[in-house]
Amino acid sequence: MFDWKHNNIGHYNGCETVLLAADFELDIENASLLIDALPDFFLVATSNPTAQNLKNTIETLDQELQTPEFGFDLIRQHLAEILLIQFLRAYSLLNRQNDNPVNWLGALGDSKIAAALHLMHNQIDHKCTVDSLVQAIGMSRSAFSAHFKTCVGIPQLQYLRRWRMQIARKKLIAGKRVAEVAESVGYASESAFGYAFKKVFNQSPTGKIKMADPHH
Structure with missing residues (x-):
């Protein structure tokens, strides 16, 4: 859910400046996965290859904010989503150019690691091992392990364990049985699942699930 709060236009030193403020509402169970990967402040310089696309989207959004025509609410929402994705692209690209590790967000720009993440995210009910990943993406075991961590x-x-436990906790909050959840995220026994869950969230899956997401 995206909620654009207000649009202010000011004039400073003879140049027009458009200020757009936005709130992005995230699922509380998974919010830290994105928030932890981002800085408190990030400036997109005009030299960034994504800057022009960002500028175009902001200008289009500004026009929609000032023109309440048919369908403007839907257009604003989709433009907000596009703007957020373009911003994440800009941040990811800059950090890749500077050779900075930036969590899973920056890793999406690396074709090999992005492919591995895709497998992890979409096959959580299967036994995923280093060997199966390197075979699928065409890297050696040692090179993949080092590159993934970088x-x-x-x-x-x-990373895979944390991702699985995020999915598991959401299912538990929705009222699913522990045994059913354990199997759905790739664990053959409740005890193994319970150990992994406690390792990530410092609590048992049979206890009262906390809604707040601790940082790990």
Whole structure:
């Protein structure tokens, strides 16, 4: 859900400046996965290859904010989504150019690691190992392990465990049984699942699930 709060236009030193403020509402269960990967402040310089696209989207959004024509609410919402994605692209690109590890967000710009993340995200009910990942993306085991940690910041199996537990907690909050959830995220036993869950969230999956997301 995206909610654009207000649009202010001011004039400073003879140049027009458009100020757009926005609130982005995220699922509380997974919010830290994105927030932890972002800085408190990020400036997109005009030299960034994505700057022109951002500028075009902002200008179009500004026009829609000032012109309440038919369908403007829907257009604003989709433009907000596009603007957020373009911003994330700009941040990811800059950090790749500077060789900075930026968690999973920056890793999406690396074709090999992005392919591995895609497999992890879409096959959580299967046994995912380093060997299966390197075979799928065409890298050696040692090169993949080192490159994944450089790009994402943590080892691949630690990332996979955290991703699975995020999905598992959402299912538990929705009222699913522990045994059913354990199987759905690739665990053959409740005990193994419970150990992994406690490792990530410091609580048992059979206890009262906390809504707040701790940083790990």
